[in-house]
Amino acid sequence: MTQPRALIIAGPTASGKSALALELAERFGGTVINADAMQCYRELRIVTARPPPEDEARAPHALYGVLPAAETGSVAWWREAALAEMAKARLPILCGGTGMYLRALTQGLSILPEVPAGAREEARARLADLGPERLHATLHPEDAAKLRPSDSQRLARALEVFLATGQSLTAWQREAPRLPPAPYDFRAILLTPPREQLHPAIITRWGLMRAQGALREVGALVEQGLDASLPAMRAHGVPELAAEWRGEISAAEADRRAIAGTWTYTRRQATWFRHQELVAPTAMHRINARIAGLAQFSERISPEIFAFLQSDG
Structure with a gap:
């Protein structure tokens, strides 16, 4: 029996995944399903660069902001939730940079013991x-x-x-024992922008987060008194803005540390994706350019992606 098709859009932070996912969801009637571990947390819309409400209104989105920061998401939890959303979607579009989540779908997942x-x-x-x-x-x-x-x-x-x-x-x-790969015909688009483009993109995005109120968002999280070891408390930018909120460092120092930490993580992400095969090589399409916005996507990349999605390879 022919398996339903699902699309993965993966790549490092600030590579343009969300813009591409939204465009494809609108064109193909798809649902954008979050595959970023930190964008799952309800209180972290700004600092994790979650899609804004106006983008969520343009196409169905799922698994964004569904967990309180006081909880810990897991690969097993995400896989089960993602499969439930995929079953409801005309075309599931899994968008994110958490490679372990994506591998849990395409390659299966070990069943680990319950921990008291x-x-x-x-x-x-x-x-x-x-x-x-x-x-x-x-x-x-x-x-x-x-x-x-x-x-x-x-x-x-x-x-x-x-x-x-x-x-x-x-x-x-x-x-x-392992849970098997999900029963889908996976196609993957991997964004691999040149590193010299990524660093300025990270700086620009951090400035936008500042302007949108990232410090207030993290301050509200700090006021909850949550355990500092929780994943949400260690999202990129959160420790630095939390220290600024408490008066321990200046805004300039928080900016410097957050940008440097994000850049280090982004380089590791890019290396990981270059060396991992989420899907078979014939089902992988690489784009070596940063998608700055939908206009650039439509003009430069739309034809090749359309052909890739329609192909039987």
Whole structure:
């Protein structure tokens, strides 16, 4: 039986994914489904560059702003929610830069054990006490070899699995049963803009976030008194604006740190996507240009994407 088609639009931060997804959703009657881990959080519209209400009104959008910042999203949660939205869509358009989410659809997902609340709380307490780099040094060697010392969320996840089961997270991922790839004919468009275009784009976007009220948005989040280890509290720009809100650093220093941190992450994202095969090579289309807006998309890229989506390859 022929599988329904689904489209992935992936790439690094500030590469133009949302603009392209919106244009394609309007042209093909699609639904834009969020595949960015931070755009899931309700309180973070501005600082995560979620599509504005006027864009959401032009085409159906799903899984944007659906989780409170006090909760922790997961790959398994997102996969289940995405599949539910895909089933309702004429053409699902998965848009985002969280590669692990996209791989969970196209390549399947290991079924990991349920972690008791006590193990989760102990892992978060150790993270808060030791900090990510010192916590990294205490992990099972298999997990330590795979995880960056700065990736506090995944460090805590690895520790809580080990505390709950006595096995490394890596061993569970290797040996656990897997959910199969989603039953769709996936096509992927990967935006790979030149790095010299990305850095100015990040600076420009940060300025727009400032003007739109990013500091007030993060200040409201700070006033909730949430655990600093929660994913929403570590979204790009949030720690820096939170420090500014508390009077610990100047606005200029917050800008400098946030832009530098986003740029470092964006380079890692671009490298990851270059070396990953989300789908078969014949189902992947790469665009080596930044899509600055819908006019540029329509004039320069529309014909080749239209042909790619209509092809049977």
